[in-house]
Amino acid sequence: MTEALINHISRYISLPEHDAGAISGYFTPLSFRKKENLMAAGQVCRNHYFVVKGCLRLFFIDEKGSEQTIQFALENWWLADYTSFSNQKTSAFYIQAVENSAVLAIDVHKQEQLLAQFPALERYFRIIHQRAHAAAQYRQQYTHDMTREEMYLHFAQSYPDFVQRVPQYLLASFLGFTPEYLSEIRSRNRT
Amino acid sequence: MTEALINHISRYISLPEHDAGAISGYFTPLSFRKKENLMAAGQVCRNHYFVVKGCLRLFFIDEKGSEQTIQFALENWWLADYTSFSNQKTSAFYIQAVENSAVLAIDVHKQEQLLAQFPALERYFRIIHQRAHAAAQYRQQYTHDMTREEMYLHFAQSYPDFVQRVPQYLLASFLGFTPEYLSEIRSRNRT
Numbered sequence: 001m002t003e004a005l006i007n008h009i010s011r012y013i014s015l016p017e018h019d020a021g022a023i024s025g026y027f028t029p030l031s032f033r034k035k036e037n038l039m040a041a042g043q044v045c046r047n048h049y050f051v052v053k054g055c056l057r058l059f060f061i062d063e064k065g066s067e068q069t070i071q072f073a074l075e076n077w078w079l080a081d082y083t084s085f086s087n088q089k090t091s092a093f094y095i096q097a098v099e100n101s102a103v104l105a106i107d108v109h110k111q112e113q114l115l116a117q118f119p120a121l122e123r124y125f126r127i128i129h130q131r132a133h134a135a136a137q138y139r140q141q142y143t144h145d146m147t148r149e150e151m152y153l154h155f156a157q158s159y160p161d162f163v164q165r166v167p168q169y170l171l172a173s174f175l176g177f178t179p180e181y182l183s184e185i186r187s188r189n190r191t
Numbered sequence: 192m193t194e195a196l197i198n199h200i201s202r203y204i205s206l207p208e209h210d211a212g213a214i215s216g217y218f219t220p221l222s223f224r225k226k227e228n229l230m231a232a233g234q235v236c237r238n239h240y241f242v243v244k245g246c247l248r249l250f251f252i253d254e255k256g257s258e259q260t261i262q263f264a265l266e267n268w269w270l271a272d273y274t275s276f277s278n279q280k281t282s283a284f285y286i287q288a289v290e291n292s293a294v295l296a297i298d299v300h301k302q303e304q305l306l307a308q309f310p311a312l313e314r315y316f317r318i319i320h321q322r323a324h325a326a327a328q329y330r331q332q333y334t335h336d337m338t339r340e341e342m343y344l345h346f347a348q349s350y351p352d353f354v355q356r357v358p359q360y361l362l363a364s365f366l367g368f369t370p371e372y373l374s375e376i377r378s379r380n381r382t
Contacts, residue, residue, distance in 0.1 A: 071328065081328065082321055083325040083326075092329075119310060122313035123317075125317050125321070126314075129320035129321045132324040133323040134273035134277065135274075136330075137249070137273065138283075139327075141251050141261065141284075144253060
């Protein structure tokens with residue numbers, strides 16, 4: 001199961017073959033059923049998750065009691081509440097499986113040990129976080145500049161598999177509109 | 192001028208003293224006058240900037256012609272359009288000096304050389320980007336959950352120096368309201 005992770009790391013840094021086993025040993029393989037919580041608000045985000053199969057999401061429950069999704073993670077994506085994970089303080093977020101999912105988990109102490117033993121992985125995680133930081137900069141522009149319909153079309157074009165896989169009510173919540181409005185947009189743009 | 196950078200790096204990783212000079216050599220010190228552009232939309236983001244003195248901002252011009260600020264960088268903060276910087280593709284953003292500013296600049300090729308010569312700096316930049324990623328997760332929650340007044344108060348409490356220094360019209364644009372509304376909030380909350 002760690003093969004997916006080793007392959008992903010190898011896309012960004014060159015990894016001597018004999019390191020793969022030792023790196024894999026730091027991770028715990030876990031399985032979650034669809035809609036199962038990996039973490040709930042009020043808990044500390046104990047683990048950093050790498051998705052081997054399935055899909056996770058990070059969300060919070062707003063003042064009206066609605067779930068607001070702010071990040072998804074498909075295969076080969078990482079997910080954590082990074083504030084809570086780094087400081088081991090309480091999180092305001094939930095992490096939940098969108099589909100039945102197989103993940104690799106590593107806690108913050110083991111991650112520090114891993115990085116101490118294999119400092120080359122700092123580069124791998126630097127690239128992962130730099131990309132997420134870059135995406136957050138442009139997301140702010142899209143949110144401001146695009147109509148909701150444009151947001152959906154941009155998203156559907158950039159991540160076609162994702163739009164097919166994720167349940168419509170979650171996609172709608174992520175893009176900030178109602179499921180009814182999403183289904184209107186979809187039928188308008190179907191050719 | 193590179194002393195500030197070396198001090199900042201030393202907060203996160205242990206840096207042998209004899210490396211400081213070689214690291215400094217990779218950076219070009221530059222000065223910008225208030226309101227001077229370091230980069231304009233349509234250009235490639237050639238440099239990654241470290242603020243030694245002053246303040247920079249990253250903004251775009253929306254469809255109505257208004258400037259929308261999405262990030263500020265005070266002393267010891269880094270700034271770039273990371274999508275444009277990494278891929279050397281055209282940026283949709285401007286980077287501008289908010290005050291007269293002294294910065295250290297490094298281009299993407301030099302940064303790669305720097306990281307190859309001093310791989311320990313991967314950890315430093317991993318932490319910088321992880322924090323920015325973490326902040327972006329919570330910013331999404333605040334934007335959704337807080338009223339504009341709560342946003343301002345949260346911001347004023349978290350970054351008091353910043354709120355004092357940045358011109359009011361820029362702070363208003365960053366928080367998504369008019370300068371008039373900001374001045375209303377400020378007078379309501381003055382004790």
